[in-house]
Amino acid sequence: MTVDELMPSLPKRWGALREALLKGTDKPQPVRGVEIPKTGGKGVRGLGMPTVGDRLIQQALLQVLQPVCEPMFAASSFGCRPGRSAHQALERAREPMASGHRWVVDLDLEQCFDRVTHDVVMSRLARRSKDKRLLKLIRRS
Numbered sequence: 001m002t003v004d005e006l007m008p009s010l011p012k013r014w015g016a017l018r019e020a021l022l023k024g025t026d027k028p029q030p031v032r033g034v035e036i037p038k039t040g041g042k043g044v045r046g047l048g049m050p051t052v053g054d055r056l057i058q059q060a061l062l063q064v065l066q067p068v069c070e071p072m073f074a075a076s077s078f079g080c081r082p083g084r085s086a087h088q089a090l091e092r093a094r095e096p097m098a099s100g101h102r103w104v105v106d107l108d109l110e111q112c113f114d115r116v117t118h119d120v121v122m123s124r125l126a127r128r129s130k131d132k133r134l135l136k137l138i139r140r141s
Contacts, residue, residue: 076092
């Protein structure tokens with residue numbers, strides 16, 4: 001299903017989807033694996049593409065969880081954060097240089113999300129949210 005096809009079908013499907021989400025019986029569909037070339041021609045990167053319906057649920061979760069989780073991140077963290085950019089990270093790096101510091105450490109954690117310990121992430125999220133259904137839904141995703 002495409003994004004354009006989702007919106008007209010949603011009113012018909014919403015009741016059953018909502019019930020499945022509330023009961024905890026909704027199961028995400030398998031993601032479609034694709035490989036995209038890495039910049040600089042250094043191989044390929046695996047990318048999992050969820051279905052449009054699962055992406056809708058993921059986006060709804062993001063909108064609820066982002067305000068809860070955002071304060072957990074360090075002020076110096078710029079990667080994949082709303083309202084932050086690589087340009088802002090460079091500006092932050094220039095501040096210490098202007099005051100006389102000459103070393104800048106740039107970290108790019110290769111395959112970071114492949115190596116995240118999901119149990120640790122979930123336990124930290126559970127400290128912020130006591131909604132068991134929400135936590136189960138995230139764990140299933």
